Amino acid sequence: DGGITQSPKYLFRKEGQNVTLSCEQNLNHDAMYWYRQDPGQGLRLIYYSQIVNDFQKGDIAEGYSVSREKKESFPLTVTSAQKNPTAFYLCASSRNGPPDTQYFGPGTRLTVL
Amino acid sequence: SQQGEEDPQALSIQEGENATMNCSYKTSINNLQWYRQNSGRGLVHLILIRSNEREKHSGRLRVTLDTSKKSSSLLITASRAADTASYFCATLNSGNTPLVFGKGTRLSVIA
Numbered sequence: 001d002g003g004i005t006q007s008p009k010y011l012f013r014k015e016g017q018n019v020t021l022s023c024e025q026n027l028n029h030d031a032m033y034w035y036r037q038d039p040g041q042g043l044r045l046i047y048y049s050q051i052v053n054d055f056q057k058g059d060i061a062e063g064y065s066v067s068r069e070k071k072e073s074f075p076l077t078v079t080s081a082q083k084n085p086t087a088f089y090l091c092a093s094s095r096n097g098p099p100d101t102q103y104f105g106p107g108t109r110l111t112v113l
Numbered sequence: 114s115q116q117g118e119e120d121p122q123a124l125s126i127q128e129g130e131n132a133t134m135n136c137s138y139k140t141s142i143n144n145l146q147w148y149r150q151n152s153g154r155g156l157v158h159l160i161l162i163r164s165n166e167r168e169k170h171s172g173r174l175r176v177t178l179d180t181s182k183k184s185s186s187l188l189i190t191a192s193r194a195a196d197t198a199s200y201f202c203a204t205l206n207s208g209n210t211p212l213v214f215g216k217g218t219r220l221s222v223i224a
Contacts, residue, residue: 004155033211042201042216043156058211090155098211099143104155 006105023091117215136202
């Protein structure tokens with residue numbers, strides 16, 4: 001059953017802590033993306049990667065970091081520098097770069113206590 | 114830098130009726146895509162229309178694109194309660210920059 005998975009589904013953290021969100025795909029896609037969605041809002045791009053060991057900042061990269069050491073994995077770290085991290089985080093992948101259809105994971109809801 | 118803007122923000126219809134959602138954008142595009150999101154879930158791709166296409170069909174979905182007006186519409190015919198979701202348009206500009214998503218239209222189909 002191919003697809004893109006995110007874990008955990010719900011995540012709670014205390015202020016000042018870093019937290020890492022997992023994103024894995026077995027679709028053999030080259031490109032992967034991280035988005036943030038706030039209630040009633042659209043998606044805003046945090047980071048994207050078109051190839052292993054390379055990634056670019058999106059519109060709201062401040063306070064976040066990523067790595068792309070393996071083709072199938074693109075973890076996102078929400079650092080303590082992110083002022084308002086409570087949100088729904090969505091990971092996506094596409095076969096090649098941006099022109100292609102994106103396939104989304106189920107999302108992780110992060111709540112900062 | 115959100116480009117696509119959906120209209121209306123929310124739409125409520127009876128089952129069996131047609132639902133029309135519109136998307137306007139600001140700059141030239143390579144293609145425009147429509148996605149659906151059920152509450153608390155990831156997005157699912159519905160349909161892609163290229164800048165040189167004017168209309169595309171997929172099952173009960175019909176998408177039109179008017180590049181002169183920089184707008185697109187998504188029509189869902191004979192709606193069902195299961196169509197209740199948020200619908201987003203996403204535009205791909207020329208070059209290799211990622212998709213830009215709008216804020217979405219929340220569709221409620223009442224049985």
